[in-house]
Amino acid sequence: MTKEEAGNGRDDMLIDDPEPQDKELEAFPERIKLYYGWLFPHADMSKWMAYGNDGKHPACDQSYFGRREYSFTLENDIYMRFQSYKTALELEKAIKDHCPFKIDIGPVYSVDPAKRHAYSQSGDNIFTPVEKELVFDIDISDYNDVRYCCSGADVCLDCWPLMTIAIKVIDTALRDDFGFNHILWVYSGRRGVHCWVCDTKARRLNNEQRSAVAEYFRVYKGNSNSKSKVSLVGSALHPFLVRSYNVLSDYFERKILCSQQLLSDERYESILDMISDESVASELRGKWQGNRRSNANDINIVRWEQLKHLCGRKKTPGLRRCVEEIVFSYTYPRIDMEVSKHMNHLLKSPFCVHPKTGRVCVPINPNLCDEFDPTNVPTLSKLLREINTGGLQAEGEKVWDRTSMGKPIRYFKDSFLQPLLKSCKEEMEASYNAKVQQSKNSLGW
């Protein structure tokens, strides 16, 4: 990345070799303090959390902001749960005072979380979640059985397309099938992505409904003990799966097949294992054993074509969905079900910084997710250098705008926050007017 941008301008001449992880971690505490001081978008994050309730309109619920749970993970793994703040200013001050290594966002409760002990768990006065964004957490290490380029927590440009696929499939379904509009995708800082669905309807879903949405997305049901983990039965596929398959097979054939060398000599057995018809599998094995070609990439594509052809030719029922099942197994999104199912689940806040990588959890534009490069996400060290070499600050200019944070924050504000707040305001006014109308209409006692 650095070499390409070298000639493009003053800022871009900064060299950004990622620092080794232990050095990153060592310097983290002092750097994160500066980050929270200059770069973290406190005001915008609070505007988001308020969902329009921080205004002067009579319909605003002044208690709303204060009923949200936050949790801070401090240095040395000290964990502070059930933190809540009445105003944006209080939240900002708390973050700057504690300098948490990680901030998690929880649900909005029925009462102020800090006062929860005054309320019982059952009976009339209860302490219970009332609103929470619908969230999804996709972690690339859940794909470890189908990616060969990296292991563990590493991620590279060869396997990152799995995340791109996940974003595309899920984002499209959330909008087209479920009718949601206010969706924020965020890089998790190391090896995955998070999704925050913030429509009012989504925030008010109960656990059962959240579970239903998560199950709708679930196709992969495997573990290390089962051979075929995707089972597509039925005489037809649900339209959602059909639509998703178009995306999956495109990426599979264009990228994954070759970048992961799935049909190389060392690896084709795993795919042959998934073909239920043993005669087809052995026929393919016969073709491929000891058959070498010079161009490594070609071999995967050629073999894939052979596989598709053979599976398509035989009309045995077991083979009917064989090709789809293979493609689904290697590419279909794998979400963490538990994260999505429960209202009271805490999820890492956007714009946190990952202590081990130093990378900021920046938003990802789903429309441009093909271009997102996880190895190029701004790091703390880079940002701080950008501030230091930036020169004098102009009048009214925000510090973050002069750094690589500018683009992510502006995207957050323009593409996500502003439309969301507009919609909240409209909803608030509409329901307020309806209530006023109703109280005029109903008979008084």
Add this chain to the structure above:
Amino acid sequence: MVWEIRSRFPITTHAIRCNMWFTAICNLEVIKNRFTVTNRRSPGTMEVMRSQKKASSALTSSNGVSTLNLYRSAPTLEVRLEDFERFAVDRLLVLRGISDGLARGKKPDEMEKLVADLLKAHMRHPQASEVNNKDIISHFVLRLVYCRSEELRKWFLSMESTLFRYRFRSVNSDVHLSLMTELGIPYKVVSQKEFEDLRDQLNLVARSANQPLPTPNGLYKVSFEEVPELVATRKVFIQKGYAYVALNQVVSFVVPHFRSHLSKALVLTNRKWTSMIREQEKDRLTPIVEALATSYLGPDYSQDKEVGEISLKDIDQVARTSFPLCMQHLFNTLRDDHHLKHGGRMQFGLFLKGVGLKLDDALAFWKAEFSQKVGAERFDKEYAYSIRHNYGKEGKRTDYTPYSCQKIILSTPGVGDHHGCPYRHFSEENLRAALGKMGVSSRALEDVIEKARNRHYQLACTLTFEALHASSCDAGINHPNQYFSDSQKILKEKNMSTD
């Protein structure tokens, strides 16, 4: 049938006007002699005037025949005290039958048949017009009975929802639609044009879910939140937040609505019960209600009929072959420790009475054991009296009836106690050991343990019975004395056939 309750209350046929208590149990507000019903589902407040004459709130189809009740609100009805109790017992038999069917893992078709059979057996009435009232009254009486604790509420909710589900499946689609309206579930009819636009995708969904292809008039649009089950299993097409649901799928979201409404109603009923009704009705309805929850509805074994007597010399052998685990345990403990605490003495002592042990033999039996621990004199002074008491020979001379499984399961054995139901009160380890000692084969043992783990204690006992006697017990074990008499019957038959 001999019911415990009957012996306590004289049956009177005077009518009771149910206004007050019916009102109290379903969130009606009495305002200036008018009754209004607040419908929680609709955004505004729906006011419904109930005249004194209106007999039922059931849905009626066009020919006036009542169909499926939602029990949203109770009518004002006159109910005889006898019917109050009898209707409730009949419904309880239905619900328990459902409970049994579910615990045995019956499939949906089997359950549908079971429910139909149960309703036919118990919920009919000599006057056809009264069938519906019986349905409503029995439901509301049982609400009073089962609102009073979390465990009772959970059970009642589960059984009533299941009953509703299977009745729903058997009524026609007109009823389905009117139910949706009644429940306030907003649905839109899908227009012809929309249907045509989406036809291909709708057909894909139907085929993927192995369902009949949709027809223009049999399709409804509801918010996806209303049908989480269908969304989760991808059995509906969804677009822009709406699910396109076929009429035959309607049951899967009507039932949750029924359930959640009943759940809220039960909590309210409980509140009214504890704050008002229990005290007000303490001489009349309260005793009936409290007895119904623990009522055992089979024979009470207070008179030994078919079983005959057992004599002391046979007791060891008979204990090994025909006592259920709970009683074997008490028996063995008594033999080992020469003592049992009060709970154990009651549970085991009454059981022995039920199997036919005469008073004199009982006294001799207990004395033989206890005197080894506390001495003969102390036995006569402190323990003999209560044994005679159990047989109705002392005090108010009530002839106590042996405890049913339900009662035993609900007991709370403490430190030093050995009564209760081992399938519930033993740790899994101890239960395994006990069953092994009884001679249950290892395969059957696993099944029994699983049933116990899933809290189907009586089924676990039934499986034990079946394993040990190599014979099936379809009715299931409901009473330790039933276990004993069934066991003796089988053994006698075996003896006769081998002779």
